[in-house]
Amino acid sequence: MPARRTARERVRAEITREITDIARAQLASDGAAALSLRAVARDMGMVSSGIYRYFASRDELLTALIIDGYNAIGEAVENADAACRRDDYPGRWRAACRAARAWAVAHPHEYALIYGSPVPGYQAPPDTIGPAARSAAVFGRLISDAFAAGGLIPLPGRSPVPNGLAEDAGRLRDSVLPGVPDEVAIGMLTALSGVFGMISFELFGQFNNVVTDTAAYYDRGAADLARLIGLTA
Amino acid sequence: MPARRTARERVRAEITREITDIARAQLASDGAAALSLRAVARDMGMVSSGIYRYFASRDELLTALIIDGYNAIGEAVENADAACRRDDYPGRWRAACRAARAWAVAHPHEYALIYGSPVPGYQAPPDTIGPAARSAAVFGRLISDAFAAGGLIPLPGRSPVPNGLAEDAGRLRDSVLPGVPDEVAIGMLTALSGVFGMISFELFGQFNNVVTDTAAYYDRGAADLARLIGLTA
DNA sequence: TCCCGTGGAAGAGCGCTGCTCTTATTCGTG
DNA sequence: CACGAATAAGAGCAGCGCTCTTCCACGGGA
Numbered sequence: 001m002p003a004r005r006t007a008r009e010r011v012r013a014e015i016t017r018e019i020t021d022i023a024r025a026q027l028a029s030d031g032a033a034a035l036s037l038r039a040v041a042r043d044m045g046m047v048s049s050g051i052y053r054y055f056a057s058r059d060e061l062l063t064a065l066i067i068d069g070y071n072a073i074g075e076a077v078e079n080a081d082a083a084c085r086r087d088d089y090p091g092r093w094r095a096a097c098r099a100a101r102a103w104a105v106a107h108p109h110e111y112a113l114i115y116g117s118p119v120p121g122y123q124a125p126p127d128t129i130g131p132a133a134r135s136a137a138v139f140g141r142l143i144s145d146a147f148a149a150g151g152l153i154p155l156p157g158r159s160p161v162p163n164g165l166a167e168d169a170g171r172l173r174d175s176v177l178p179g180v181p182d183e184v185a186i187g188m189l190t191a192l193s194g195v196f197g198m199i200s201f202e203l204f205g206q207f208n209n210v211v212t213d214t215a216a217y218y219d220r221g222a223a224d225l226a227r228l229i230g231l232t233a
Numbered sequence: 234m235p236a237r238r239t240a241r242e243r244v245r246a247e248i249t250r251e252i253t254d255i256a257r258a259q260l261a262s263d264g265a266a267a268l269s270l271r272a273v274a275r276d277m278g279m280v281s282s283g284i285y286r287y288f289a290s291r292d293e294l295l296t297a298l299i300i301d302g303y304n305a306i307g308e309a310v311e312n313a314d315a316a317c318r319r320d321d322y323p324g325r326w327r328a329a330c331r332a333a334r335a336w337a338v339a340h341p342h343e344y345a346l347i348y349g350s351p352v353p354g355y356q357a358p359p360d361t362i363g364p365a366a367r368s369a370a371v372f373g374r375l376i377s378d379a380f381a382a383g384g385l386i387p388l389p390g391r392s393p394v395p396n397g398l399a400e401d402a403g404r405l406r407d408s409v410l411p412g413v414p415d416e417v418a419i420g421m422l423t424a425l426s427g428v429f430g431m432i433s434f435e436l437f438g439q440f441n442n443v444v445t446d447t448a449a450y451y452d453r454g455a456a457d458l459a460r461l462i463g464l465t466a
Numbered sequence: 467t468c469c470c471g472t473g474g475a476a477g478a479g480c481g482c483t484g485c486t487c488t489t490a491t492t493c494g495t496g
Numbered sequence: 497c498a499c500g501a502a503t504a505a506g507a508g509c510a511g512c513g514c515t516c517t518t519c520c521a522c523g524g525g526a
Contacts, residue, residue, distance in 0.1 A: 006494075008493075008502070010364060030247060038483065049486080052504065053504085117264075117346075157465065162449055162453065170445070186454075194426060194427035200430065211422065221419075223425035241472095245473090279476090280475065282478095283474075285514075285515085401519080
């Protein structure tokens with residue numbers, strides 16, 4: 001391939017971008033199931049079959065949007081964490097949690113696309129696993145930092161992590177949670193599931209008629225979950 | 234209306250049941266988005282427009298399946314709890330959590346329908362809120378029982394529940410958590426979000442390449458979450 | 467017992483979808 | 497300039513939800 005991008009390649013990249021932009025707009029306004037290649041094509045003034053020059057199928061377009069979504073929420077969480085004092089571990093946790101929820105509330109359909117029920121028949125390609133880990137990595141880093149600085153006070157009376165999970169904990173240590181003990185690594189999974197569980201419950205309507213001030217509740221819940229891994233405000 | 238059901242009413246009820254049965258089978262095998270009124274009609278050997286005599290729209294059929302799903306998981310959780318010794322509160326918690334996950338793993342598409350991203354354009358009708366609360370009610374009852382029996386040991390150093398949440402806590406007390414203090418009621422929400430968050434993460438693929446023995450991890454996570462409300466094994 | 471109204475079944479049809487294939491055109495490079 | 501590759505356009509297929517109209521059969525009141 002030429003180092004200099006040809007004009008054709010440039011226009012191709014531009015059209016590809018335009019397709020994903022319009023698709024994202026449709027996704028944001030009507031949700032994933034209502035996303036239609038034909039409607040995207042209409043919006044761009046091209047014929048529907050033309051889209052297939054750029055995306056082999058609807059699923060492939062969805063995959064592009066999924067990757068975008070993971071990157072967007074990951075970036076939001078990264079920025080929130082970066083704005084905190086490095087040694088304010090509870091503050092970093094709170095900021096990261098708030099950023100995740102804020103992004104989700106602002107982009108509910110994109111959140112549903114990446115953290116909701118998978119599109120049936122859709123198999124996540126490996127391209128998504130990198131971006132998917134981006135926000136988790138932020139949480140992992142701040143917990144590792146807190147542990148290294150002695151900022152984690154373990155809950156009393158915790159039973160040891162069962163054998164079958166030690167391997168998973170080791171893999172987590174190698175990727176996003178350097179240096180932490182098994183029970184912190186496994187606890188981190190539960191805290192993260194809890195954080196995204198709260199967001200999903202809110203966005204998917206499970207908290208309707210139950211929680212009124214969802215933002216206040218979320219802060220409280222996130223703080224409680226942080227205690228699971230010994231992070232106390 | 235006559236007390237004695239007419240023959241017409243009986244056959245109508247039977248056909249309605251057959252439609253939901255076939256629809257549930259399709260849902261189980263291919264997911265909600267692939268559920269098609271025409272396919273259901275084909276399976277029953279009737280013409281597609283005939284379905285509309287029994288369900289006004291695809292959404293209405295989905296609503297019936299959603300209610301069924303809530304009832305099914307609710308019943309599973311109820312049975313699991315009922316099989317435990319009444320005063321074994323950690324055991325009841327564990328059994329209820331395991332039942333919820335077991336049902337979800339056995340019926341992933343139905344789980345996705347009720348706890349995953351809502352079908353776009355679909356607004357949950359009020360008929361669903363009763364069944365939706367059924368499994369939560371089991372968790373609430375066992376926590377209330379545990380509290381009344383002095384079986385909850387609060388985590389140390391917990392800050393009081395903020396004012397905005399006291400009202401929500403009161404509503405929870407009146408419905409599914411009689412007698413418990415605010416912090417238990419709010420903690421219960423987080424524990425439940427966490428439990429279903431773990432299930433969703435597992436079913437929706439977020440734990441792929443992260444957790445291998447998901448059942449063992451789930452037990453551990455559920456136990457950790459129980460500690461949030463002071464329930465220790 | 468007849469009779470008519472109601473509930474149901476069937477079919478055609480509209481506009482939409484994803485996707486494929488064929489044909490025509492444009493564009494960049496050798 | 498000419499050729500080959502990339503793109504655009506259009507027709508078409510099968511399926512979808514949903515509507516409407518037509519027809520039939522059953523069953524309760526006269």
